[in-house]
Amino acid sequence: SAFPEVVAVYLFGSAARGTRGRRSDVDIAVLTRAGGTSRRGSRSLVEYVQAACDALGTDDVDVVLLRRAPIVLRHEVFREGKLLLVRDPEALSRFRLESSREYLDTIPLRRTFEEAFFRRVRRNGFARQAAHR
Numbered sequence: 001s002a003f004p005e006v007v008a009v010y011l012f013g014s015a016a017r018g019t020r021g022r023r024s025d026v027d028i029a030v031l032t033r034a035g036g037t038s039r040r041g042s043r044s045l046v047e048y049v050q051a052a053c054d055a056l057g058t059d060d061v062d063v064v065l066l067r068r069a070p071i072v073l074r075h076e077v078f079r080e081g082k083l084l085l086v087r088d089p090e091a092l093s094r095f096r097l098e099s100s101r102e103y104l105d106t107i108p109l110r111r112t113f114e115e116a117f118f119r120r121v122r123r124n125g126f127a128r129q130a131a132h133r
Contacts (some may be wrong), residue, residue: 003051005043007031008092012081013062025060028052029077031095032067033088066095071106074099 013027014020030048045065052061066074078096086092 003043003048005032006085007033007088007095008083009085010066010077010081011084012077016080016082025062026052026056026058027062027064028084029064029066029069029081031092032065033091034067066099071099071102072110075103 008031010016010029010031011027012029014024015026020026028048032043045063048063048065049061052063053059064073064077066077069077078099
């Protein structure tokens, strides 16, 4: 295969839910081995996007590298995504477990941030808050 460092590939978002509209892109999540290297060294996101566009026959593709993705997005991919390819089930299981632990460990922090954000919005209004930046 052209991408031996790829551990797993998921379809997620509206395409995975079966609600993709004409203007929706196709969301793909790629898990690579730690380091994500190949014989040529680190691959760029552009290489994965180009390969996905070629494979799917569309330019409307958004590729996320799971090792770099925010924890909430990783959680969404694992919860709602459709597994398209898995080459190393053990590596995928380890990464999913690590991600689940991180997601659970950060719930209190995210909750505190969200509560403060919504208090600020209720007090100041969203438009005024955004305009001050």
